[in-house]
Amino acid sequence: MDRSPLLIVGHGTRSAAGVAQFAALVERIRRRAAVDDVDGGFIELSRPPLTDAVGALVARGHRRLVALPLVLAAAGHGKGDIPAALARERQRHPGLRYAYGRPLGPHPLLHEVLARRIDAALDGDDRAGTWVALIGRGSTDPDANAEVAKVARLLWEGRGYAGVEPGFVSLAEPSVPAVLERLRRLGARRIVVAPYFLFAGVLPERIGAQSDAYAAGHRELDVRVAGVIGDCDALADLVLERHAEALRGDIRMNCDTCAYRVALPGFADKVGRPQTPHHHPDDPADGHGHHHHHGDHHHEPALRPGQVAVVGGGPGPDDLITVRGKAMLDAADVVVADRLAPAGLLRGLRPGVLVVDAGKVPRGPAMTQDAINDALIGHARAGRRVVRLKGGDPYVFGRGHEEVLACAAAGVGTVLVPGVSSAVAGPALAGVPVTHRGVAHDVTVVSGHLPPGHPDSLVDWAALARGRGTVVLLMAVESIAKIAGALVEHGRAPDTPVLVVRDAGHPGQRSWSSRLDELGALAAREEVRPPAVFVVGPVVDLRG
Template sequence: MRETVSIGKKNGKMGERNPALLIVGHGSRDPRGATEFHELVELVRGRNPSLPVEGGFIELSRPPIGECVDSIAAGGTREVAAVPLMLLAAGHAKDDIPATLVREKMDHPEMSFRYGRALGVRPELLELMEERISAVVSEDEKSETAVLVVGRGSSDPDANSDLAKITRLFYEGRAYPLVESAFVSMTPPTVHEGLDRCRRLGARRVVVFSYFLFTGVLEERIREQTEAFAAGNEDVEVRYAGYFGPDERVADLLMERYDEAVQGDIRMNCDVCVHRVALPGFEEKVGAPATPHYHPDEPGHDHGYDHPHGHHH
């Protein structure tokens, strides 16, 4: 049973209710990605019918976080537990969303906010990745098939290193002789470099998995780059296994992160965080202030998609 938190008077009576769950996504230029996000939010609602649940984005898609908080407030809930719907913790989860919640607290002083952690490195996600890959690789092919796991890529070395951990964990105990990682943006190795490394190491069949929750511009780019490599390297068979997509296991993992936030049991990894530790090349990030991330549809938005710090996903 989940802990209930007293929030004082409601409609003139003292009452208890669970904090609302605010699911925070990044957003996508591809409307299919936003649709899949909302499908996952509906999965969470359906599996937790007594819980107020809202889902919104920090940019690119609607609704913005401010509208979600307004909706929660209008429903009478005064406590919010926000969970970043992100696979790995990088700048958005560490800086943009917490700063945005501070801004919402300033706009809604009667409300309180708690913050959960990203989905992280989890066995459920490794299991789901195995299912997606098994859909395109038969059991008797696995011992002769390399796997390339492609992440989004980040300027945060902590998040990038997590993908390397994920690929190693996926390798352990499975039949695949080789599991490598690559990134589609921000940092090397590229998709082409990752595939070429598998080829040079002797792979004659490679399956590519996009370590993404939903489709979008970058997921499509991985698919296209995979096809381009295959067309130019006929000595290697390349298959594409897709991405996670909305799934009940992801919905349940979101609820686990919600429970952590409500109960105050947050175990964020800070040992190698660029905001706490001076890592080579990232020294200027230590102690740097976080700033709210304004959605284009929110008041106060001061940069467009062409701003040098804008994002293109």
């Protein structure tokens, strides 16, 4: 029998009790003397760090280890964070080799421990009149969430409870209060809340607090909270079983419903993506707002229930949205779309996605900004994934930051996804670079929605007229004659070349050339309508 040393890798916790339980388990396994050496460490949040545990084993002469992730389900920590941390240790210790074990659950040994914890909470009361709420951590990995539902079923099988319902303390529904409400409506009178957690920690404490709060509001119910799995012989047995499996090369994972391999509804953005370390929103950040992951990896934020993604859809064509923006749309439950948002993207949404049209047709029927903000906040508070889809870039005359501020004031989290702005893309798609070596070293993007002379205008038209660079005018169709007149009046050369681009990037794209002093007449004669971009300056002459 292979007795290779065992490296136990924990995620880490801010809870001193949780750290103590981890240390006790490591010591319990060490006392078994079933393997040649045992050490354990955490990848973040707690001491000892993983690097100390590896260093200790290496110092004692070991080069070949079994690394076992002390996690219940294969989610981000087991699939991404822990392997990444181990890869760094291999760089640190040339010649180090390890076999990687599979997650602990689901396993009958753990289900037996859970049943014992539930019986302890029942203290002699019968199982038949007892409903169990099995509460998992909750993940952005649907397979990990599905596993909690599977464990709930396996826990119910043959044990005689009235029923077992799965729930989650973070990131997934139903929440603790929601699952307790569900059990109440099913007729439950006695409920045991069972945390599906290895050790004490911030989240198990939260489960207890939320259960107590619900019980306080429903005095007719008998709600009890069971203990976590904790340091025990059964857990030590299972760790050693996983150690033996890893050495045999038997590390089956459930790949049939793994979101990194199979497109699942709302998670299509994960397929084929490297399983990289990611930040969990419930992991408290350190003082710098950073998590305790090493390296400069920045994980693309997934869209979570209750969040609003403010997404720039680009200048018009469906395929000029960013990859991240498309991933947000693929995950959305609700899309609040502007008139200039790419229409084809809306046709490509998953069935059942609610599309709210916030079309701001000039002086036509349109939702007010307040109504749009209310819609974003309302859907997010209902637990939906919300995308606010705009044309161009949301922070270039898109009122995107107003929406981010409104969400923040309402306690709703946001994700900002920049877009390709029509200010740059419109001219480019018509053959005009807004900057060019030796021709233009600056470009000014100007909103034309208020004409020169308007009391609310913040634009210094005289300064613009004195400039030599490129001026790009957006939302200027109505005011273009007045704008061109003001630029000439303040000193811009009357024969400055101008290009008007309408429907940039679409099959119906049109462009017109003009001189600055003839621009108003051209726009009237050709009946130029929005959406149009005006580009003013010597770069226009570069157009082939």
